[in-house]
Amino acid sequence: MASVVDGNGGSGGLVVTELGHIKELVTQLEVHLGGSSSDLCKHLASQISSITERSISLLITTSSLHGARKRSADAIPLSDASDAPFVKATKKRKTMGKKRREVTMSSAGGGADHPADDGHSWRKYGQKEILGAKHRRAYYRCTHRHSQGCAATKQVQRTDEDPTFFEVVYLGDHTCVQRAAAAAAVAAAGQAAADAQAHEHNDSPGTRSLLQSLSSSLTVKTEGPAVEPEQQLLLGWDAPAPAPFCFSSTPVTASGCLVPEHSPFSAPSTSDNWGVSPATSDSNRVVSFPPFEVALYRSSSCGDDVQFGFEEVMSALDRPDGFLDDLDIDVPSFFE
DNA sequence: CATATTTGACCGCT
DNA sequence: AGCGGTCAAATATG
Numbered sequence: 001m002a003s004v005v006d007g008n009g010g011s012g013g014l015v016v017t018e019l020g021h022i023k024e025l026v027t028q029l030e031v032h033l034g035g036s037s038s039d040l041c042k043h044l045a046s047q048i049s050s051i052t053e054r055s056i057s058l059l060i061t062t063s064s065l066h067g068a069r070k071r072s073a074d075a076i077p078l079s080d081a082s083d084a085p086f087v088k089a090t091k092k093r094k095t096m097g098k099k100r101r102e103v104t105m106s107s108a109g110g111g112a113d114h115p116a117d118d119g120h121s122w123r124k125y126g127q128k129e130i131l132g133a134k135h136r137r138a139y140y141r142c143t144h145r146h147s148q149g150c151a152a153t154k155q156v157q158r159t160d161e162d163p164t165f166f167e168v169v170y171l172g173d174h175t176c177v178q179r180a181a182a183a184a185a186v187a188a189a190g191q192a193a194a195d196a197q198a199h200e201h202n203d204s205p206g207t208r209s210l211l212q213s214l215s216s217s218l219t220v221k222t223e224g225p226a227v228e229p230e231q232q233l234l235l236g237w238d239a240p241a242p243a244p245f246c247f248s249s250t251p252v253t254a255s256g257c258l259v260p261e262h263s264p265f266s267a268p269s270t271s272d273n274w275g276v277s278p279a280t281s282d283s284n285r286v287v288s289f290p291p292f293e294v295a296l297y298r299s300s301s302c303g304d305d306v307q308f309g310f311e312e313v314m315s316a317l318d319r320p321d322g323f324l325d326d327l328d329i330d331v332p333s334f335f336e
Numbered sequence: 337c338a339t340a341t342t343t344g345a346c347c348g349c350t
Numbered sequence: 351a352g353c354g355g356t357c358a359a360a361t362a363t364g
Binding site for chain 3: 125131137
């Protein structure tokens, strides 16, 4: 399932969070069981199922990290998300202790040779054949490494199982101010959506790939090649919220990431909890986000930004250092 | 010309 | 010694 791994041992915390969600959902389900809305019950049930799967997967992934942390070649994980060893210290900078986050995502629209844009600008600095892997791994660093000393890097590698998916490992936090890119992405998405709306049967490849790119950039790959929209929720997003990102001016429904047109927020019942960023210059385009993780974990990395690229949100899902460490559990022993 | 990518060499770790 | 990660010169791109 959701292959998002926090290398600082936050998985236990995530699992706890997920289990909390499950409990909450079960409670709701109980309330509605005798009631009128069988649809609601179905919805809740599928939420529970989906979150449970995520939790299980988290546990599996984590235990494979714990148990087979030596070399990647012999540690073929159940999910394809953890085949890389921990980043090792090399020449210049110690990378040990960097935050590590793994995401599996589909290729940018139409099977490009790179995953969808994540809102940051990256500069490739190397690639390597990796033992035991079918595809080479590419290494990227933040474009602003020199100008702003941003130490964020990422590694991108096609998965063995499905070459249209990429495993992306993010290392370190962005310390750069990267608002332009995110704003551009949002604006572009809004523009593309506006275009699509204007010409109803717009099939222009440019627009399509832009939208595809956007939507796939917002998808955390879960278990298999075929991903249910229900399962594409990012870890920890609150239950009834259908999508991690909502662009109020984008009427396109793609992969459950974008919302129906007239409702600014598609979350039916909890939308009033959502934080709303007021800040795109165009008042028509508003980025909204569920309050929970973003409010709680939105950390330091990019300052006071009001918009969230994919990376920002993934970052927001991370706990600040030390936070919830007390809740960290020894997953393998927890399982036994 | 500035900036990005490619690619073999290099380095540190196991 | 082998591997993965990075450097940096050469090359490509705009």
